[in-house]
Amino acid sequence: MAKPKPDSARLDTASPMSLIDLYERMLLVRECELRLAERFNDGKIPGFIHLSIGQEGIAAGVAGALRTSDTIASTHRGHGHGIAKGMAPEALFHEISGNLEGPCRGRGGSLHVADFSVGMLGANGIVGGGIPIAVGSALAHARLGNGNVSAVFFGDGALAEGVLYESMNLAALKRLPVMFVCENNGWSEFSPSSSQYVGTFEKLAATFNIPYLQVDGNDVEAVHDASIRQVARMRAGEGPAALECLTLRVKGHYEGDPQVYRKGVTDPRASVDPIAVARQRLEKAGTPIAQVDARVKAQVNAAAAAAAAGTRPVFEEALQGVYA
Numbered sequence: 523m524a525k526p527k528p529d530s531a532r533l534d535t536a537s538p539m540s541l542i543d544l545y546e547r548m549l550l551v552r553e554c555e556l557r558l559a560e561r562f563n564d565g566k567i568p569g570f571i572h573l574s575i576g577q578e579g580i581a582a583g584v585a586g587a588l589r590t591s592d593t594i595a596s597t598h599r600g601h602g603h604g605i606a607k608g609m610a611p612e613a614l615f616h617e618i619s620g621n622l623e624g625p626c627r628g629r630g631g632s633l634h635v636a637d638f639s640v641g642m643l644g645a646n647g648i649v650g651g652g653i654p655i656a657v658g659s660a661l662a663h664a665r666l667g668n669g670n671v672s673a674v675f676f677g678d679g680a681l682a683e684g685v686l687y688e689s690m691n692l693a694a695l696k697r698l699p700v701m702f703v704c705e706n707n708g709w710s711e712f713s714p715s716s717s718q719y720v721g722t723f724e725k726l727a728a729t730f731n732i733p734y735l736q737v738d739g740n741d742v743e744a745v746h747d748a749s750i751r752q753v754a755r756m757r758a759g760e761g762p763a764a765l766e767c768l769t770l771r772v773k774g775h776y777e778g779d780p781q782v783y784r785k786g787v788t789d790p791r792a793s794v795d796p797i798a799v800a801r802q803r804l805e806k807a808g809t810p811i812a813q814v815d816a817r818v819k820a821q822v823n824a825a826a827a828a829a830a831a832g833t834r835p836v837f838e839e840a841l842q843g844v845y846a
């Protein structure tokens with residue numbers, strides 16, 4: 523069984539990415555998720571999937587500021603984070619389909635997809651669950667003195683979780699190289715986040731003296747620039763950093779969510795699509811994009827075909843990796 527190769531030679535450098543490369547990474551996330559939604563609706567994917575349509579600018583902008591040897595931890599909405607960090611689409615599709623060729627042999631699935639070969643420490647079904655993992659990883663980087671950093675993505679719903687406070691405190695106390703990235707889409711599952719949390723991430727960061735930046739999460743260049751600045755600070759030994767990205771969850775909480783709770787609610791950011799924004803800028807600058815679009819489509823087609831032909835788990839292996 524050939525292991526899919528990481529799709530990330532370019533990510534080994536942390537120099538700023540060009541807009542066309544950021545666009546490609548966002549488009550790859552978008553097209554992967556649209557195809558995964560099709561496969562899910564065809565009954566080919568077990569469990570639930572949570573899509574990040576509309577939030578791709580954050581994944582691409584942040585991960586583009588990291589090296590392959592840096593680490594990330596993610597959320598229940600983690601496909602895009604993995605792809606942006608360099609996971610091969612084929613690996614993602616195999617894992618989410620439950621195939622043995624997946625990086626977790628299909629046992630992680632969508633909610634716990636991880637790929638250590640590119641520093642993707644895992645999506646997470648627990649709100650805020652990735653946060654202490656990223657702090658622990660940053661502690662390991664610091665102890666090893668390897669110059670790497672970690673980043674953790676979490677939603678605004680995690681602002682109400684105690685683990686965020688403990689983690690930010692420990693990171694600040696030990697000056698750990700971890701970037702706390704809040705994807706603020708205004709929703710926490712089926713409720714507006716304002717009905718769950720009274721503070722702001724900015725004030726929380728200030729409490730722990732963690733340098734904070736806020737950006738338009740639908741502007742990939744803004745996310746990327748801010749990430750580069752925060753990562754440079756961390757690599758220089760200045761401790762943790764915080765980044766809040768304002769964005770929009772275009773689809774429901776999970777694929778198939780009827781969104782009854784959202785009927786009649788208009789979101790002022792509804793028309794802002796990070797991919798369309800980037801495409802307009804590229805077209806204005808005369809940068810050709812057709813080749814990129816074709817390459818992404820081909821990659822996604824290949825990933826979907828590989829997943830469809832993948833190896834299903836065998837019963838005899840069910841207890842492998844279980845410790846008692």
Ligand SMILES: Cc1ncc(C[n+]2csc(CCOP(=O)(O)OP(=O)(O)O)c2C)c(N)n1
Binds near residue numbers: 599
């Ligand atoms: C500790 C915990 N509490 C509750 C849930 C149920 N739950 C799943 S997602 C979610 C809200 C997530 O909102 P947010 O963190 O803003 O992420 P988003 O879905 O907006 O990307 C909740 C409450 C959970 N998975 N874990």
Ligand SMILES: [Mg+2]
Binds near residue numbers: 678
């Ligand atoms: Mg949210």
